[in-house]
Amino acid sequence: MDENTIICRCSDVTLKQIRELISQGYTTYDEIKRLTRIGMGPCQGKTCGQLVLREIANATGRNIADLSFHNIRPPVVGVKLHLVAEEAENNEE
Amino acid sequence: MREVELVIIGSGPAGLCAAVSAASAGASVLILERSFRPGGQLIKQTHMFFGSESQYASYRGVDIADILLDKIGEYGDRIELMLNATAVGFYDDNVISVLKDEKEYFKIKAKSVICATGAFEKSLVFPNNDLPGIYGAGAVQTLMNVYGIRPGNRVLMVGAGNIGVIVSYQLMQAGIEVAAVLDAAPRIGAYLVHASKLARMSVPILTSHTVKEAIGTDRLEAAVVCELDDRFQPVPGTEKRFDVDVLCISVGLSPLNELLAMRGVEMKYVPQLSGSVPLRSENCETCIPGIFVAGDASGIEEASSAMAEGYLAGLCAAAKLGHVPDDFESRRSEYLKQLEDLRSGPVGERIRAGMKISQL
DSSP states (O other), X not given: OGGGOEEETTTTEEHHXXXXXXXXXXXXXXXXXXXXXXXXXXXXXXXXXXXXXXXXXXXXXXXXXXXXXXXOOSOSSOOOHHHHHHHHHHTOO | OEXXXXXXXOOSHHHHHHHHHHHHHTOOEEEEOSXXXXXXXXXXXXXXXXXXXXXXXXXXHHHHHHHHHHHHHHTTTTEEEEOSEEEEEEOTTSEEEEEETTTEEEEEEEEEEEEOOOEEEOOOOOTTTTSTTEEEHHHHXXXXXXXXXXXXSEEEEEOOSHHHHHHHHHHHHTTOEEEEEEESSSXXXXXXXXHHHHHHTTOOEEESXXXXXXXXXXXXXXXXXEEBOTTSOXXXXXXXXXXXXXXXXXXXXXXXXXXXXXXTOOEEEEGGGTEEEEXXXXXXXXXXXXXXXXXXXXXXXXXXXXXXXXXXHHHHHHHHTTXXXXXXXXXXXXXHHHHHHHTOTGGGHHHHHHHHHTBO
């Protein structure tokens, strides 16, 4: 059943994949992110964040409040690179 | 680079009230709103609010947005409302990068910032949860109440909190059938007045139930639900099938405050406030002086507390910028009193506990 259960809808990562990684010892959000791209799509982890942390908490017996999420970096939504380049040219300091 | 005295991110109930409050004290305000229409969730609320007069009880949410926007208009020389403008980055020197109309990208430097970015819908884990036809309650409200589009013909609502129950009633008002409302909890979370409306329309509210799986090939065709025991485990043999083309997920919200986290504001996971929230003072100021938070971004509550927090944050941000009105103390105490009243009694117990943990 876990194969059809989506945890990360940006990158189509399933509950099965997440549980397998946790059972292999990948018990931080950052490690799972590096292996699956969770948290790197359009929503930047807002959908999957708490779901993945809950899976980690359940599997490791740790409190979800003690688990760390990934570092949040700009931009929070996609910005076309040419816009960033143009801004930099117009705004040289 | 353009410099602004006070940037308010978000024009929902918290952001609009913060802008009115700060401008009335004398501050110059720029509001960044990512949508094409201001008002945040207020514009989707076709039901009347209750509570006290200072939070516009007995008005519909959509009308409250208009009242607040009229007030913003009164301070037209001091408040600029920029629409279709998403704050995408927030840096150490209080520079905010903005994406406008998806085709302009620029930076603004703020002396002070109020983050009133609201919330994000939580999702639910079950097989086939990515089928078209499965929506968050916010999306259903946006389609129906902002764009006038029917999300489908027959809906199963997951979540019997206020949002789930109110959206169910709005669906019925739009002529859409609501097959049932489920909730994993053993009792209905919504206020009785809202839940009773559904009961009178003979919509079953199934407590201690959850979605077992969604069924469909190209889109949702049915959902199977089952009962939960007192440890929230599925009870075998209790499966029921509902033939529906919409499954509406209303299982709560998380505070949306990634800009504050990116800026280096000290955050903490507070379950009572439904997620990670910034630590802040009584005046809604975070650990970084001049950076404030108001509304759901600081913890999930209701529009009424978002408005009171907005007024408080706006007043205190303006004062910090040197705009201290003569009635500063009386206004500050009034807003604090409103918040205390809104969080009083058994209903506010969770919020009070959360507030205690998240104070600086």
